[in-house]
Amino acid sequence: MSEQSLGTLEETALIIVLMKDQSYGVEIVQIYERHMEQSISLPAIHIVLKRLQKKGLVKSSFGESTPERGGKRKRYYQGTPYGYRVIAEIQERRNQMWSLVPKNSFHYGLL
Template sequence: MSDYSLGTLEETILIILLMQEESHGVEIAKVYEEHMKQAISLPAIHMVLKRMEKKGLVKSSFGEPTPERGGKRKKLYRATPTGYKVAHEIQERRTQMWSQVPKASFNYGIA
């Protein structure tokens, strides 16, 4: 097991990066909103990405300049092998915990 502790938002953004080869902030926001059914700000995404990059879970690079962006380059992010390992370990721990929830627990939410 790794020694990484991730918050829910970090974990969600890491999974989004694992879903795609590489992505930038606006794309991450679109996927987040699609799957989580709620909006997220670009500054929040960039703050999380910087934090995860310091932890070695993601890495960034710059894409080519584009005329649509006035010659500016997009900062692209991708998950690292360590990021994949950490996300996979979290998933395994959650699956193990869910397997121990009694099936009777599922009846509590049904009216």
């Protein structure tokens, strides 16, 4: 088992990064907002991505500069094999916990 623990936002951002071969900040914000149905700022996503990179769960590289961006290059993020393993372990632990919830819990207003 991995020793990594992730906050909800870190977990969500990692899943988004793993959805594609590579993603950049604005794209990650758009996917987050579409799937989570709430807004998030680009700086907040950048902070989370830096944390994930520091933990070895994602890596980044720069793309080519473009005139549309005033010569600035986009930073692209990719999940690492370790990042995929960590998120798969989190999913497995959650599935195990959900399997312990009685199927009739919704009858009692618990779910």
